[in-house]
Amino acid sequence: MVFGVVAIVLAVFMSAASASPSEDEDDENSYESTYMMSSNNKDDTEISSAYKAKSILQIRDVKSDLTGAQKKLSTNLLQLLDSSYLLQGQDRGTLVMQMTQLQQFRQASSVSSTHDGSVAGDMVYVYVYLVPPAETRTIEPYVWEVTNRDEENHLAVAWVEVKDLETLASQEEVRTIRTVMPPICEIGSVTTEGDAIHRTYDVRTTHSESGSGVKVGIISDGVDHLTDAQSSGDLPAGVTVLSNTQGGDEGTAMLEIVHDMVPDAGLYFHDCGANVVAFNDAIDVLVNAGCDVVCDDIGWGCEPFFEDGIIASHLTSVLASNDIVYVSSAGNAGNKHYQGDYYPLPSSTQHDFSRGGTTGYYLYLQMQAGGSVSTVLQWNDQFGSSGNDYELYLYNVDTSTIVASSTATQDGDDNPLEFFGYTVPGGTPTANYAIVVDKYSGVEKTLEVFIYRGTGCSIYANNIDPVDSIFGHAAVPDVIAAGAIDASDPGNDDIEPFSSQGPVTITYPSPVSRSKPDLCGVDGVAVTGAGGFPTPFFGTSAAAPHIAAIAAQMWGACPSKTGDEIRDALYDTAIDRGSAGYDTVYGYGMADALAAFNALDCGSDPPNIISFTPPSPVYDNAGSSRTFGIVVNQAVDVNWYINGTHVQTDTDVTEASYTNTNAKVGVWNVSAVASNADGTAMQTWVWDVTQGGTTTVSFDPLKSTTSIGSTTTVNLTLDSAPAGLSGCNLTVSLSDPSIAEILSVSFPTWATVHSNSALPADSVWMKAADLQDAVKSGDTNIQLGTLTIRGDAGGTCDIVVTVTKMDDDPGNSINPSTVSGTIEVTSVIPLPGQSNPPTDPDSDGVYEDLNGNGNIDFDDVVQYFTHMEWIEANEPITCFDFNGNGNIDFDDIVKLFDEV
Numbered sequence: 001m002v003f004g005v006v007a008i009v010l011a012v013f014m015s016a017a018s019a020s021p022s023e024d025e026d027d028e029n030s031y032e033s034t035y036m037m038s039s040n041n042k043d044d045t046e047i048s049s050a051y052k053a054k055s056i057l058q059i060r061d062v063k064s065d066l067t068g069a070q071k072k073l074s075t076n077l078l079q080l081l082d083s084s085y086l087l088q089g090q091d092r093g094t095l096v097m098q099m100t101q102l103q104q105f106r107q108a109s110s111v112s113s114t115h116d117g118s119v120a121g122d123m124v125y126v127y128v129y130l131v132p133p134a135e136t137r138t139i140e141p142y143v144w145e146v147t148n149r150d151e152e153n154h155l156a157v158a159w160v161e162v163k164d165l166e167t168l169a170s171q172e173e174v175r176t177i178r179t180v181m182p183p184i185c186e187i188g189s190v191t192t193e194g195d196a197i198h199r200t201y202d203v204r205t206t207h208s209e210s211g212s213g214v215k216v217g218i219i220s221d222g223v224d225h226l227t228d229a230q231s232s233g234d235l236p237a238g239v240t241v242l243s244n245t246q247g248g249d250e251g252t253a254m255l256e257i258v259h260d261m262v263p264d265a266g267l268y269f270h271d272c273g274a275n276v277v278a279f280n281d282a283i284d285v286l287v288n289a290g291c292d293v294v295c296d297d298i299g300w301g302c303e304p305f306f307e308d309g310i311i312a313s314h315l316t317s318v319l320a321s322n323d324i325v326y327v328s329s330a331g332n333a334g335n336k337h338y339q340g341d342y343y344p345l346p347s348s349t350q351h352d353f354s355r356g357g358t359t360g361y362y363l364y365l366q367m368q369a370g371g372s373v374s375t376v377l378q379w380n381d382q383f384g385s386s387g388n389d390y391e392l393y394l395y396n397v398d399t400s401t402i403v404a405s406s407t408a409t410q411d412g413d414d415n416p417l418e419f420f421g422y423t424v425p426g427g428t429p430t431a432n433y434a435i436v437v438d439k440y441s442g443v444e445k446t447l448e449v450f451i452y453r454g455t456g457c458s459i460y461a462n463n464i465d466p467v468d469s470i471f472g473h474a475a476v477p478d479v480i481a482a483g484a485i486d487a488s489d490p491g492n493d494d495i496e497p498f499s500s501q502g503p504v505t506i507t508y509p510s511p512v513s514r515s516k517p518d519l520c521g522v523d524g525v526a527v528t529g530a531g532g533f534p535t536p537f538f539g540t541s542a543a544a545p546h547i548a549a550i551a552a553q554m555w556g557a558c559p560s561k562t563g564d565e566i567r568d569a570l571y572d573t574a575i576d577r578g579s580a581g582y583d584t585v586y587g588y589g590m591a592d593a594l595a596a597f598n599a600l601d602c603g604s605d606p607p608n609i610i611s612f613t614p615p616s617p618v619y620d621n622a623g624s625s626r627t628f629g630i631v632v633n634q635a636v637d638v639n640w641y642i643n644g645t646h647v648q649t650d651t652d653v654t655e656a657s658y659t660n661t662n663a664k665v666g667v668w669n670v671s672a673v674a675s676n677a678d679g680t681a682m683q684t685w686v687w688d689v690t691q692g693g694t695t696t697v698s699f700d701p702l703k704s705t706t707s708i709g710s711t712t713t714v715n716l717t718l719d720s721a722p723a724g725l726s727g728c729n730l731t732v733s734l735s736d737p738s739i740a741e742i743l744s745v746s747f748p749t750w751a752t753v754h755s756n757s758a759l760p761a762d763s764v765w766m767k768a769a770d771l772q773d774a775v776k777s778g779d780t781n782i783q784l785g786t787l788t789i790r791g792d793a794g795g796t797c798d799i800v801v802t803v804t805k806m807d808d809d810p811g812n813s814i815n816p817s818t819v820s821g822t823i824e825v826t827s828v829i830p831l832p833g834q835s836n837p838p839t840d841p842d843s844d845g846v847y848e849d850l851n852g853n854g855n856i857d858f859d860d861v862v863q864y865f866t867h868m869e870w871i872e873a874n875e876p877i878t879c880f881d882f883n884g885n886g887n888i889d890f891d892d893i894v895k896l897f898d899e900v
Contacts, residue, residue: 606679
């Protein structure tokens with residue numbers, strides 16, 4: 001859904017006997033007011049409930065007779081396939097009309113012929129969820145067109161002919177098929193009032209900071225009339241439009257807000273796409289285009305409420321690997337939302353939304369002819385694993401009929417999701433409706449309902465609750481979720497009634513309550529109205545680009561800061577609203593650009609060397625090659641010195657290194673001096689170069705292999721001790737801490753006393769002394785220690801040893817050369833039909849335990865023989881290459897059998 005506010009219902013008051021809310025359709029940017037629906041006749045309510053229960057039981061009877069393939073289809077697809085599944089009084093033409101409005105249906109006449117001359121019949125737009133490890137190509141023979149693929153999540157988005165739906169659902173690789181719910185649009189020369197309220201104007205005019213050097217990317221519905229805003233001077237000529245296929249002008253309005261506040265920022269736009277996979281692609285395209293700040297006002301109503309879905313998980317990964325600021329509208333569901341534990345009506349399986357109260361059993365609407373509503377129900381089961389079956393209905397209170405339903409089957413491997421879209425047929429009298437939830441089977445769960453209304457629909461306040469109404473990618477911890485405060489509100493201190501509130505309840509993979517929203521921006525601001533877009537612009541859709549513009553202004557002023565630092569500065573300096581400190585209505589408060597600018601102190605921070613390598617002191621043998629390096633938090637010039645003599649200059653860099661390829665005997669001071677207009681920072685190493693000898697410290701084995709979550713052991717050895725060994729002090733480090741971690745260190749028996757630094761860590765120092773003269777003169781292959789290392793992520797990293805001090809028995813220094821080792825961490829996955837990934841029980845780098853049961857047995861040989869081609873296509877070859885020839889072949893099976 002696009003989180004703006006346009007279609008607004010005025011004062012509504014209703015009783016059971018007479019209900020006639022008024023709606024001023026000409027004033028589409030007024031505020032929505034919700035009023036309580038009351039019942040003056042308890043008996044009438046009970047009679048309606050009895051009739052409703054009878055209808056639900058009739059639908060249940062139909063559901064119990066569904067085939068396995070039919071159970072995989074969402075309710076509207078079943079009704080489209082067979083009219084016998086339609087509700088009483090419903091016809092296929094009305095269903096087709098409703099699905100067409102939601103962009104879920106194409107009639108045969110609207111579909112072009114293929115290249116071979118064949119013509120498609122009626123088609124539906126669907127998500128096809130596959131059973132892992134099935135690939136999306138498996139459905140290609142049964143669909144007309146695959147528009148998007150997500151192989152990681154085993155999901156395809158496709159147009160499918162209605163006549164082929166049941167055949168597609170009967171394939172064993174297919175788990176669930178449901179229609180694609182598009183973003184639901186509620187949408188909310190000229191300068192936004194937010195420029196003054198958020199004080200970007202003050203920063204721009206006083207400090208000349210206007211977003212120069214920063215790129216801002218907007219994701220929304222469209223920029224169809226972008227050129228109109230450019231012609232009026234409200235947008236620059238250089239807006240980069242990467243995709244504009246969905247249609248609309250909310251993107252134009254959002255770009256105008258950003259440009260008003262940071263006129264020198266680069267502007268980019270990408271539409272939201274027609275499905276969740278396309279939305280993820282939009283994020284990637286903007287990030288790959290170099291956008292520093294990305295802002296969207298898009299919500300996907302069927303993404304999980306109680307866990308991170310496809311978009312949230314993808315965005316979490318994007319933020320972890322890219323230095324960006326991401327802003328999303330918190331949502332406009334504050335007055336369209338319910339959440340609560342299942343509470344049955346007396347002698348019924350229907351849910352009492354009032355939980356025994358006096359506000360009515362259900363959620364209530366009033367709709368007129370042509371009015372529309374979409375409703376989504378979820379409960380706190382894990383997606384893909386739900387065996388508790390709840391159902392969702394829309395009940396016409398005035399005619400005592402069920403007019404819409406969603407009764408998909410949840411029997412253990414399904415999503416805890418029901419949804420419907422409904423449009424009142426033309427000529428239908430204005431009526432009151434109730435949203436009903438019924439428990440078909442299973443245990444009591446926490447239920448959550450969102451109501452997305454179109455024009456001609458009003459929502460009564462009965463049982464509506466704004467708490468916990470933020471979900472999806474806006475709930476990602478590092479995303480700035482923006483709530484809305486009206487720009488015309490005196491003092492700007494009252495949250496908009498529709499602005500979604502926190503906290504966010506997450507159940508999977510483990511229960512947690514996330515603090516949301518994060519900041520508030522203003523809405524109800526002036527835009528040009530290009531393309532007929534409503535002005536003033538209301539909704540969290542308007543609030544979000546204000547926050548994005550402030551982030552861009554701060555980053556333009558402080559380019560050396562990280563995205564996390566910019567985001568935290570906005571939080572720390574926001575003007576507190578609501579309860580003292582952070583709260584789940586206003587977040588940290590109203591964003592304040594001037595306060596953030598002053599707190600960042602962008603113009604006077606001296607450079608800071610944030611890391612350097614290697615650790616000091618450094619020990620080498622004569623003739624060695626040694627590289628020294630630094631990383632600085634801002635652009636600097638770096639001058640290198642050895643004992644005060646200048647040897648090298650690096651200009652305008654944030655990383656610099658100096659390499660000496662022929663170390664001379666002596667003790668040297670190597671210095672890196674980093675400087676710019678704001679100051680100077682220096683790092684100095686003590687470099688001790690000795691004549692050295694022929695001894696070497698190395699790892700055994702030099703190359704080790706393990707998998708993610710598994711461990712391997714590596715020995716550290718000294719090849720010879722011509723005059724014995726009295727003790728040593730050395731450091732072992734991993735070059736990439738993200739790939740592996742040192743868990744433990746053990747010492748050999750000669751190390752009578754020993755110690756090491758705290759573990760686990762990516763670097764450990766080890767100190768040992770030979771008090772009993774166990775290591776004799778002339779000994780070889782002396783073990784110095786054994787390290788246990790765990791793989792954390794796929795990839796390869798070096799294991800580097802630095803000898804700080806090593807002495808022989810007479811007390812002379814030993815200066816051995818060192819040889820680095822490597823750790824390769826592979827990403828093995830379960831074989832088809834297995835629950836656990838293969839393991840390496842003997843830690844020799846190959847994975848003999850193919851079925852993952854912890855043992856090496858004959859079944860592992862059978863698994864290898866059965867899935868040899870799959871292993872070659874999906875697993876790291878080195879992990880299953882038992883004969884070491886670089887291939888997966890039958891001799892590997894023979895070698896494994898010999899080992900068994």
